[in-house]
Amino acid sequence: MSGPNTNYDPVEVAALEPQAIEADVAVALTAIAAATSLEELKSARLAHAGEKSPLALANREIGALPPSARAEAGKRVGQARGRVNQALAARQGELEAERDERILVEEAMDLTAVPARRPLGRRHLLSVTAERMADAMVALGWEIAEGPQVEAEWFNFDALNFDKDHPARQMQDTFFVEPADAGLVLRTHTSPVQARALIERGVPLYVAVPGRTFRTDELDATHTPVFAQLEGLAVDEGLTMAHLKGTLDRLAEAMFGPGITSRLRPSFFPFTEPSAEMDFRCFVCHGEDPDCRTCGGTGWIEWGGCGMVNQNVLRACGVDPDRYQGFAFGMGIERTAMLRNTVADMRELIEGDVRFNAQFGMEG
Template sequence: MKTKGKALSNIKDFKLKIEEYKEAFKNASVKVKDEKSLQELRNLYLSRKKGYLRVLFDELKTLKPTDRPKAGQLINGLKNYIQKRLQSLEKRIKVPKRLIREIDLTLPGRNRYWGAPHPVLLFQEEIERIFLAMGFSIEDGPEIETDYYNFEALNFPPHHPARDDWDTLYITDDLLLRTHTSPVQIRVMEKQKPPIRVINPGKVFRKEAPDPTHLPMFFQLEGLVVDKDITFAHLKGTLEFFLRTLFLEKINIRFRPAFFPFTEPSAEVDIECTVCGGKNRECRVCGGEGWIEILGSGMVDPQVLKNVNIDPEQYSGFAFGLGIDRTALFAYEIQDMRYFYENDLRFIRQFAQK
């Protein structure tokens, strides 16, 4: 600065000098990039001992006393300007770049993605409504079970070959992830005396590799009725009513003999293929069979009743079970069960209105 250090005696030159300082400060402030250079600039102008403003205040003495108030105002004006400018520089340097982006009002807004009720849960509720209307109640049970509740009480003795059909995930020798919801039947019968009319929906686990029709975790729904004079006719009537209500059609239903350790006699229940009606040999849903297996069922084995201290001479009952995911597959005409658990919102949202 040309005028720096020169002794002054008139206000005009002093004003010029202030302008020069202001100009020099402006140029220097543009170059400030970090906290260090900011601090250097602040010291250069505002330091109490050697800052330029200090020097300017000292130079007031060289002016005529009548010019001093005016000159003082000029210095204060410069000082205010410098302080404000330093403050805004400081804000810009200290705010992390990430935050600057977050408060950028010119950026497009962010969408919030809404979920939707899961199709398997929706379908489960649909099934529950039908049974609740028939006077059933809903019972729940633990997902980690003992060998006793999952197998033994249901008439699978240790080493019984039927155990092999259940690909069981064991936690210890005695604890396992339940392979079906049937243990809830035992728990219900232990604490409740007939008449019993319950359904037990819930998660079950099997040691299976996922493919279009198998999953290591899926949902089952089990039903149990125990009372005096319960016959196979009750079983048949209940399941026919249930299936016709669920599929909203006059579909054909057939019962096939089957074996389950905990029911005698036992039957598997098929419905006519809802996609091809048995007319397409290439049908992907029924495999050309024309029938789809929906339920396992049967009259509760007298031994199972004895295991929970219910007298089989006095009482009889029936039980049934179905895979909720598997049945939803047919009801919604979905090709692959794995879609249910990929959590693709485009898939899940489709069912919200059904």
């Protein structure tokens, strides 16, 4: 702060001149009137009524005046600051009233309105499909069996008649659990539960095995390294391929509608002999549309593999193959869900987008 000015000349303190004071007040009143919100008014208050505002700085200059001039200058500055504060208070009241009216409109609640219901959750399409397939087998009198996902190599391969040099044992097909000599793998199919069920439950045996499996496949529209299967195993006296086909027909009808029949094409699997690929009649065109996109115009859709249980598998599990015969089959649950619900890309099943499941409701 500057010292007393013994030779007072009002012109020397320009900030205290009446014209300067009036100019500061005019600028402040304009800024206050232009504020359209409480935030803008706060900025105007800091700029024109704060400690560093022009009027506040002018008020500090009063101390540099001789005593005879201080009263007049103080009165002039005080009146100017009072006008600004009054304008601030008036505009504050106007803006607060506008805000309160706006809140009453924007936040109004109609207590008579029906409340919005919370969206219903949806079960995953794969879970629904797996349970539907399992229910179809239970309806035929079969039991549901389960097994571990980290499986002993003996159950996954040896008990199922896989040779030591079978390609499926190689690292490009199977996830092996470290250390390398642990004899443990992530099961590549649900078939190990066949051997476990035969050993634990004995015969006769009718079990369906839904479960997750693992293979070293690249993720794309039709493949995934983690996928689900439904395995079926029946071992009893006098079973034939006719029993197998009848079971597959009933399962196909349960999943794709009445009148759906199956056919068997020769194939090879180590754990079945004879083996077959199972197709079912196209449920969209029923074999009548050569341009059908679902079956490619063939009238048939490939679903899975099947066959009569290899006698070596029965022997490995302590079952007399001369007395008992069995059949087994397996199909992908993802493929079944995609066919039933016209899903074109398998990745949609595993991306976790809740909107995907919402479209299917509670039933697959």
